[in-house]
Amino acid sequence: MSKSVDTDTVRKQPVDRYLKRQVLGEGTYGVVYKAIDTLTGQTVAIKKIRLGNQKEGLNFTALREIKLLKELKHPNIIELIDAFPDKGNLHLVFEYMQTDLEAVIRDRNIFLSPADIKSYMLMTLRGLAFCHKKWVLHRDMKPNNLLIGDKGQLKLADFGLARIFGSPDRRFTHQGSSDIDQLGKIFQALGTPRPSQWADMVYLPEYVEFQYVPAPPLRSLFPMASDDALDLLAKMFTYDPRARISIQQAMEHRYFSSAPPPTDPTKLRIPASKGDLLESKVSDLNQQESPTVLSPPGKLRRVMGPEAFDINRNQSIDDAEDY
CATH class of the missing domain: 1.10.510.10 (Transferase(Phosphotransferase) domain 1)
Structure with a gap:
């Protein structure tokens, strides 16, 4: 006897849980987005980093950041929530800071x-x-x-x-x-x-x-x-x-x-964040028109947490320390 599938549960698997909202900033290595975690309702910041082609190799700066932040859990250090590759880019999911x-x-x-x-x-x-x-x-x-x-x-x-x-x-x-x-x-x-x-x-x-x-x-x-x-x-x-x-x-x-x-x-007084007027709650997402799914489709690749992240079977995060 087959079991029925909760379609909402499937939709909110980690692989497609992050919905991109707007750009917070751009730098040498990529773009930082504000996004919504539809599983928890948490607002997050996602740093999209270009990995380059095979000749250029991996972005060891990003891999080193993942490796170190795994060890640095403290109230005054940014929290790395998740990490996943997609279409030649590496996405690092951080707690959102104002x-x-x-x-x-x-x-x-x-x-x-x-x-x-x-x-x-x-x-x-x-x-x-x-x-x-x-x-x-x-x-x-x-x-x-x-x-x-x-x-x-x-x-x-x-x-x-x-x-x-x-x-x-x-x-x-x-x-x-x-x-x-x-x-x-x-x-x-x-x-x-x-x-x-x-x-x-x-x-x-x-x-x-x-x-x-x-x-x-x-x-x-x-x-x-x-x-x-x-x-x-x-x-x-x-x-x-x-x-x-x-x-x-x-x-x-x-x-x-x-x-x-x-x-x-x-x-402490702090200035308003970029795009605060555009902030949305997860409960409003279903009323909006097709928000962009930042994570890759579930059939292509699963999301990997920082502790398991290995973008290349021949190159582990530990190797990044040497670069």
């Missing part, structure tokens, strides 16, 4: 109080501390990689350049000419390091000597910062890693225990 710290900084309608800044600083350090606990270097810390949810929670994102550290023989890749430009900007802001400040710098691989620029007073860069904040920044900006404050010491610095206390994340 905005990022860059948008907060640039929004002229938002005044960041000392307590607000302290809250963002503390959440950032907590996420970084967990990364370091797991022997992971993020290597791409910047405001638009610090995402913020609708309840003010800040989370580290974009682990494409992250690496596992601790192996004495491992050499990290660099970004070419942009590294020199970044170093120039750092030295302009904090002064060029001298051997008296960092004796071992001349032994670094591919060491380049820069013209000496004296360090301006830190107060000139952060005129409104408190003395405690400047003291913490000075210790975090120390060039010599052996003399630099650790992440744990930074979180225990008196800056965080002095007045004012950090603002509760739920009370």
Whole structure:
């Protein structure tokens, strides 16, 4: 006797559960969409990454991001929900975040109080501390990689350049000419390091000597910062890693225990997300005209979770760490 099939259950299998809504942003490697998970009703963000053809090989940046995020489960680190290939692209499904710290900084309608800044600083350090606990270097810390949810929670994102550290023989890749430009900007802001400040710098691989620029007073860069904040920044900006404050010491610095206390994340003001006016609930989907199904058809390929993801039988995620 055959069993009847629940067509709604079939429709909401993982293979076709994500319905694309609108583009949130575009970058070098692909596009980020806002989407609806029809199985849970959850709003998600899907990063579609171009894998390239066989000659170009796989996108190891994406595979590395999957590998690392499997290990990094923390309230201040973005959650990877799912991953699947489709039509030459790799789709990474993340929890949806309302905005990022860059948008907060640039929004002229938002005044960041000392307590607000302290809250963002503390959440950032907590996420970084967990990364370091797991022997992971993020290597791409910047405001638009610090995402913020609708309840003010800040989370580290974009682990494409992250690496596992601790192996004495491992050499990290660099970004070419942009590294020199970044170093120039750092030295302009904090002064060029001298051997008296960092004796071992001349032994670094591919060491380049820069013209000496004296360090301006830190107060000139952060005129409104408190003395405690400047003291913490000075210790975090120390060039010599052996003399630099650790992440744990930074979180225990008196800056965080002095007045004012950090603002509760739920009370932080954040700008509106792109396309908020277009947000739809899953209950409304059946009333709309054929929303785009982002996932591949069930007959072609099943969706694989991050723990089982292997885009090529001859190339596993573990191999991505070497690239």
